[in-house]
Amino acid sequence: MKCAIRVPPNVEARTNLDREQYCDKGQIGTYNGVYPDGSKSYGGYADYARVPSHFVIKIPENLPSEIAAPMLCGGVTVYDPIKANGAGPGKTVGIVGVGGLGHFGLIFAKALGAEVVAISHNESKKADAEKMGAKGFIATGKGKSVFKEHVRTLDFIVCTVNSPDMPILGYLSMLKVGGKLILVGAPEQPLPHLPVFPFILNNVFLGGSAIGSPERIAEMLQLASKQDLKGWVQMRPMSDVNQAVRDMEAGKARYRYCLVNEKNVKELGQ
Numbered sequence: 001m002k003c004a005i006r007v008p009p010n011v012e013a014r015t016n017l018d019r020e021q022y023c024d025k026g027q028i029g030t031y032n033g034v035y036p037d038g039s040k041s042y043g044g045y046a047d048y049a050r051v052p053s054h055f056v057i058k059i060p061e062n063l064p065s066e067i068a069a070p071m072l073c074g075g076v077t078v079y080d081p082i083k084a085n086g087a088g089p090g091k092t093v094g095i096v097g098v099g100g101l102g103h104f105g106l107i108f109a110k111a112l113g114a115e116v117v118a119i120s121h122n123e124s125k126k127a128d129a130e131k132m133g134a135k136g137f138i139a140t141g142k143g144k145s146v147f148k149e150h151v152r153t154l155d156f157i158v159c160t161v162n163s164p165d166m167p168i169l170g171y172l173s174m175l176k177v178g179g180k181l182i183l184v185g186a187p188e189q190p191l192p193h194l195p196v197f198p199f200i201l202n203n204v205f206l207g208g209s210a211i212g213s214p215e216r217i218a219e220m221l222q223l224a225s226k227q228d229l230k231g232w233v234q235m236r237p238m239s240d241v242n243q244a245v246r247d248m249e250a251g252k253a254r255y256r257y258c259l260v261n262e263k264n265v266k267e268l269g270q
Contacts, residue, residue, distance in 0.1 A: 060225035076212035
């Protein structure tokens with residue numbers, strides 16, 4: 001089914017099929033979604049799935065299922081805004097949060113040729129971030145002086161954390177003129193009050209991004225295949241899903257869990 005969306009004339013030139021996740025009619029999630037007939041989508045918790053062929057994407061043969069699977073949601077959630085905002089040689093990209101989303105951001109921004117800076121509350125994940133491609137690391141928990149040291153040094157920032165207490169003004173201060181702070185981690189509570197002058201005087205922008213289109217996913221998988229990119233994935237049996245969820249919420253994942261469908265794993269050729 002083709003999707004129609006209304007796009008202002010001054011936005012980046014991208015086709016409607018490259019922005020399908022913003023369809024005027026809304027979207028149906030791969031899991032925990034509701035189809036027009038009222039039935040539910042179960043995603044990776046289902047034994048089998050039937051979907052329109054337009055939304056089926058071939059996974060390159062050199063990408064194991066457990067490596068490709070986390071990219072289909074978490075991976076493209078950061079890949080789309082990173083690519084859309086021009087990550088590449090000569091660009092410096094900040095990634096807030098070194099976690100399930102953020103670690104993909106570091107990997108993909110580096111693969112596209114950008115200089116990558118990891119931004120986290122403390123330095124506990126600094127060594128991991130550097131292994132993922134970060135050339136710089138900013139620990140925001142050290143205080144406001146940290147932001148002053150990095151004023152106007154980043155072309156854009158992708159924020160993967162979802163805390164309503166995150167220092168947004170500090171992040172904005174690190175953007176170059178015309179830079180963007182793109183939110184992909186959705187906070188459960190409203191964002192803090194933001195004054196207008198930092199936006200006016202620095203010509204910076206605050207926006208958001210949601211997952212990615214089939215076209216963008218296919219592009220991301222080809223990049224991963226070509227450069228042999230792999231997320232940091234830990235495999236967990238489907239029978240252990242409840243504990244896996246608890247461990248994830250406790251921050252124990254390093255950095256994505258992939259559930260193994262034990263019932264059908266042989267049919268999948270794994």
